[in-house]
Amino acid sequence: MSHQQAISELEAAAQIIMAPPNLVSNEQRHSAETIFLNFRKSKRPYEICRQILEQSQNQYVMFEAAEVLKEAIIREWSFLVASDRASLRQxxxxxxxxxxxxxxxxxxxLQVISIMIKRASIDDQGRERGTILQEVENLIMNAEPDKKLLGCNIITNLMQEYASTVKSTDVGLPWEIHFRAKKQFESTDLKRVFQFCVYLLSEVVKNDSSYTPIMVQLTRHLLQITERVLTWGYVSPINILFFCFI
Structure with missing residues (x-):
């Protein structure tokens, strides 16, 4: 089956799943659910997921493509060559x-991107993460308002993947490796995020003009990120003292 045929099959199945119960039979719904279950088990689904994101207008199928990407990255990370990882993340x-x-x-x-950044940081000690944070900072500083909010969401999702909470994704890593990656993030880029947010908030305070709705949203996002840093559950108490002297 070609990718285009597979996408059409997924879109038809999505219409059945989302249809009111009185319009489809149990057999039709079960068959549609089986199509998506098989899709989630796909090996190396990266190309078809790209095509779905580019071509499909069905939001359910788009979400499933993102979910399949997440599961595939977690399952197949060790088998992907570095260039393929970088290409997908970009x-x-x-x-x-x-x-x-x-x-x-x-x-x-955003969750998929954050998982990829975290996994890469285990091997490169956060080098790629630092580059991406620079891109995100430039986005927040220079892009149009909606892209500024997107940049804040990228930072929020990235922090979530390094946090030790029930919302953190199980990326198939032993806990000792997760904590090592978390500690490395705390000692480098968490401080960077904090300083960046404090700088932007100080600029907001200096602005005496009335705030636009988008500026209010941006300020709220920055405050939420700053609060997460200040309430972060640190691996090492030394990092807490480190922040006290910023």
Whole structure:
């Protein structure tokens, strides 16, 4: 089956799943659910997921494509070559900054990106993460208002993947590796995020003009990120003292 045929099958199945119960039979719904269950088990689904994100207008299918990407990245990370990882991560970053997609689809894509950044940081000690944070900072500083909010959402999702909470994704790593990655993030880029947010908030305070609705939203996001840093559950108490002398 070609990718185009597979996408058409997924879209038809999505219509059945989302249809009112009185319009479809149990057998039809079960068959549609089986199609998506099989899709979630796909090996190396990266190309078909890209095509779905680019071509499909069905929001349910788009969300499922993002979910399949997440599961595949977790399952197949060790088998992907570095260039393929980088290509996929760059594509997803480009996609969310150039496409208008439903909020829940965007959130799942941001989660995939954050998982990829975290996994890469285990091998490169956060080098790629630092580069991406620079891109995000530039986005927040220089882009149009909606992209500024997107930049804040990227930071929020990235912090979530390094946090030790029930919302953190199980990326198939032993806890000792997760904590090592978390500690490395705390000692470098968490401080960077804090300083960046404090700088932007100070600029907001200096602005005496009335605040636009988008500026109010941006300020709220920055305050939420800053609060997360200040209430962060640190691996090492030394990092807490480190922040006290910023």
């Amino acid at each position: 594509y997803l970053m480009q996609y969310i900054t150039t496409h208008q997609v439903p909020h829940y689809v965007q959130d799942r894509i």
